[in-house]
Amino acid sequence: MLKINDINVYYGNIHALKGVSLNINPGEIVTLIGANGAGKSTLLKTISGLLKPKTGEILFEDEYVAGKVPQLIVKRGISHVPEGRRVFANMSVEENLELGAFLRKDKKGIREDFEKIYGLFPRLLERRKQLSGTLSGGEQQMLAMGRALMARPRLLLLDEPSMGLAPLLVKTIFRIIEEINQTGTTILLVEQNANMALSIANRAYVIETGKIVASGTAEELGQSDQIRKAYLGGH
Ligand SMILES: Nc1ncnc2c1ncn2[C@@H]1O[C@H](COP(=O)(O)OP(=O)(O)O)[C@@H](O)[C@H]1O
Numbered sequence: 235m236l237k238i239n240d241i242n243v244y245y246g247n248i249h250a251l252k253g254v255s256l257n258i259n260p261g262e263i264v265t266l267i268g269a270n271g272a273g274k275s276t277l278l279k280t281i282s283g284l285l286k287p288k289t290g291e292i293l294f295e296d297e298y299v300a301g302k303v304p305q306l307i308v309k310r311g312i313s314h315v316p317e318g319r320r321v322f323a324n325m326s327v328e329e330n331l332e333l334g335a336f337l338r339k340d341k342k343g344i345r346e347d348f349e350k351i352y353g354l355f356p357r358l359l360e361r362r363k364q365l366s367g368t369l370s371g372g373e374q375q376m377l378a379m380g381r382a383l384m385a386r387p388r389l390l391l392l393d394e395p396s397m398g399l400a401p402l403l404v405k406t407i408f409r410i411i412e413e414i415n416q417t418g419t420t421i422l423l424v425e426q427n428a429n430m431a432l433s434i435a436n437r438a439y440v441i442e443t444g445k446i447v448a449s450g451t452a453e454e455l456g457q458s459d460q461i462r463k464a465y466l467g468g469h
């Protein structure tokens with residue numbers, strides 16, 4: 235579904251992604267694990283068209299998308315939930331969700347998706363008239379995910395959805411990620427919380443200072459001594 239071949243991404247002189255290659259098959263949950271500053275967000279921003287690789291290719295469903303503008307990439311079927319949620323604080327929950335559908339014209343489909351998203355996140359239904367800036371961190375994460383789903387993506391990019399959330403909410407968010415996947419959406423999940431991410435993923439990649447240093451099934455990586463030491467608290 236997604237094929238990234240040997241991309242190099244720079245911020246000025248900073249070489250942030252160094253020959254990164256990665257594949258995602260339809261229906262999978264793939265997780266990208268790495269420490270702070272490793273290049274995880276840079277990779278997601280490059281996939282969604284916010285950054286342009288200097289060299290290398292990105293194919294989504296056999297079409298070259300590297301360097302295309304973000305709107306086109308959303309239209310093709312990729313939605314990105316950025317790190318730190320970034321909801322529009324002065325707009326209501328419902329208005330934020332409407333924005334997620336701004337490229338669509340199928341009114342009936344949009345109405346159905348509102349129902350679906352409120353079914354997935356009952357909290358958002360209760361708070362649909364509330365200003366988004368007054369939501370809790372967990373609720374804002376739900377809203378950011380709901381807004382991304384309003385574009386009806388086939389591939390959903392999630393950047394550290396568990397960041398800053400209480401353990402119980404982290405569990406809820408991960409359960410909902412699995413639910414979204416089960417309804418047919420493929421997922422690339424970026425996380426520092428490697429334990430949780432490996433527990434729901436099919437496959438995983440590990441990134442260190444801009445390079446992929448390991449990959450395999452979630453089970454394989456979860457059992458690797460090296461990975462356990464570096465990312466799973468060494469137990
Ligand atoms: N806008 C930017 N300008 C310059 N350097 C950046 C910028 N954004 C990120 N970087 C650098 O690129 C590297 C990767 O960052 P990032 O992708 O945000 O890492 P992660 O998401 O894994 O924490 C880091 O060294 C970071 O300092």
Ligand SMILES: [Mg+2]
Nearest residue numbers: 274275276317
């Ligand atoms: Mg990041």
